[in-house]
Amino acid sequence: xxxxxxxxxxxxxxxxxxxxxxxxxxxxxxxxxxxxxxxxxxxxxxxxxxxxxxxxxxxxxxxxxxxxxxxxxxxxxxxxxxxxxxxxxxxxxxxxxxxxxxxxxxxxxxxxxxxxxxxxxxxxxxxxxxxxxxxxxxxxxxxxxxxxxxxxxxxxxxxxxxxxxxxxxxxxxxxxxxxxxxxxxxxxxxxxxxxxxxxxxxxxxxxxxxxxxxxxxxxxxxxxxxxxxxxxxxxxxxxxxxxxxxxxxxxxxxxxxxxxxxxxxxxxxxxxxxxxxxxxxxxxxxxxxxxxxxxxxxxxxxxxxxxxxxxxxxxxxxxxxxxxxxxxxxxxxxxxxxxxxxxxxxxxxxxxxxxxxxxxxxxxxxxxxxxxxxxx
Numbered sequence: 001x002x003x004x005x006x007x008x009x010x011x012x013x014x015x016x017x018x019x020x021x022x023x024x025x026x027x028x029x030x031x032x033x034x035x036x037x038x039x040x041x042x043x044x045x046x047x048x049x050x051x052x053x054x055x056x057x058x059x060x061x062x063x064x065x066x067x068x069x070x071x072x073x074x075x076x077x078x079x080x081x082x083x084x085x086x087x088x089x090x091x092x093x094x095x096x097x098x099x100x101x102x103x104x105x106x107x108x109x110x111x112x113x114x115x116x117x118x119x120x121x122x123x124x125x126x127x128x129x130x131x132x133x134x135x136x137x138x139x140x141x142x143x144x145x146x147x148x149x150x151x152x153x154x155x156x157x158x159x160x161x162x163x164x165x166x167x168x169x170x171x172x173x174x175x176x177x178x179x180x181x182x183x184x185x186x187x188x189x190x191x192x193x194x195x196x197x198x199x200x201x202x203x204x205x206x207x208x209x210x211x212x213x214x215x216x217x218x219x220x221x222x223x224x225x226x227x228x229x230x231x232x233x234x235x236x237x238x239x240x241x242x243x244x245x246x247x248x249x250x251x252x253x254x255x256x257x258x259x260x261x262x263x264x265x266x267x268x269x270x271x272x273x274x275x276x277x278x279x280x281x282x283x284x285x286x287x288x289x290x291x292x293x294x295x296x297x298x299x300x301x302x303x304x305x306x307x308x309x310x311x312x313x314x315x316x317x318x319x320x321x322x323x324x325x326x327x328x329x330x331x332x333x334x335x336x337x338x339x340x341x342x343x344x345x346x347x348x349x350x351x352x353x354x355x356x357x358x359x360x361x362x363x364x365x366x367x368x369x370x371x372x373x374x375x376x
Contacts, residue, residue: 127239128167128182128183128184128237128238128239129167129168129182131182131237131239131268132167132168132180132182132237132239132271135268135271135272135275136168136275138272138275139272139275139276139278139279140279141170141275141278141279141282146170146171146278146279146282147168147169147170147171148168148169148171149167149168149169166179166180166181166224166234167180167181167182167183167237168180168182170275170278172231172278172281173278173281173282173284173285174281174285175229176229176230176231177229177230178230178231178235178274178278179224179230179234179235180234180235180237180266181219181234181235181236181237182237182239183215183236184212184215184236184237184238184239184243185208185211185212185214185215186243187211188204188205188207188208188211189204189205189208189242189243189246189247191204192204192205192208192246202250205246205247205249205250206250206251208243208246208247208250209247209248209250209251209254210251212236212243212244212247212254212258212265213251213254213257213258215236216236216257216258216261216263216265217261219234219236219261219263220234220261220262220263222234224262232262233262233263233264234262234263234264235263235264235266235271235274236258236263236264236265236266237266237271238265238266238267239267239268240267240268241267241268241269243267244265244267323361326361327361330359
């Protein structure tokens with residue numbers, strides 16, 4: 001029996017061990033499931049928190065990026081506007097460049113024509129005369145009054161006395177004349193102007209200075225300055241300032257050399273000063289010539305004013321006498337006629353109109369003061 005009980009006890013012990021192991025396994029499994037569930041819950045919460053944090057970060061980032069996005073949009077619009085303006089400006093510039101090119105071609109053609117025309121000596125002389133004519137008009141000197149064109153003068157030529165024809169003869173106020181020659185050397189200067197700075201250009205400028213000096217010798221040999229009406233010099237007009245300045249760069253004594261030959265090199269600036277001085281002299285002479293006439297006219301005007309004053313004084317006396325007579329008549333009328341009229345009215349005589357006495361004139365006539373003529 002004891003063995004049987006031991007067997008039963010052993011069986012129960014084994015059963016209890018198996019149940020215990022099973023319970024432990026179930027408990028472990030349940031713990032694992034609960035732990036997994038808890039971890040899943042915690043992970044979900046952490047994921048939600050991370051999602052919320054990322055959403056909050058995204059919102060904050062969006063708020064931070066909003067000004068940047070607006071600035072980028074504004075920059076994009078400005079860039080588009082600048083692109084459109086640049087396209088418009090490029091189109092305008094292209095049109096203007098085409099116009100400038102056309103004008104340049106026209107100017108180049110005109111310059112070539114001018115260069116060809118100036119290559120002829122006769123044309124250069126005519127051009128110089130045109131420039132000189134403009135200066136004469138600006139100075140107020142008139143042909144036939146103050147100057148003569150192509151006036152014939154006696155001079156001394158290579159073969160003795162000969163009739164010479166300066167381009168312009170300017171008559172001086174009070175007598176005398178200034179002779180002007182508008183022909184000038186130009187070839188060497190024109191060639192030098194087309195070259196860059198260098199030995200060849202310098203050589204042409206030296207030739208230009210020598211040509212000016214040679215032309216002054218030719219004018220000197222004509223004896224223009226020998227006339228008793230000439231102020232001992234003749235003017236050689238150069239229509240460009242650079243014609244003289246370029247020559248002076250290579251020959252600083254050019255002016256002295258031409259002065260020795262009684263030839264004055266005049267550019268538009270100096271020529272205008274000379275012409276304006278002559279015009280001023282004519283104005284002064286005109287005033288001097290008219291001074292006596294002005295004095296006589298003034299004396300005659302004062303005499304006529306004196307006669308007019310006498311007539312005015314006579315008129316004043318007449319008016320004064322008339323006023324006195326009028327006032328005397330009014331007083332007599334009041335004493336003689338009006339009293340009788342009032343008496344007839346008192347006796348019952350009715351008049352169709354009311355009789356009124358005219359008023360006296362109470363005004364003094366102003367006298368002219370002869371001393372006012374002597375007042376300063």
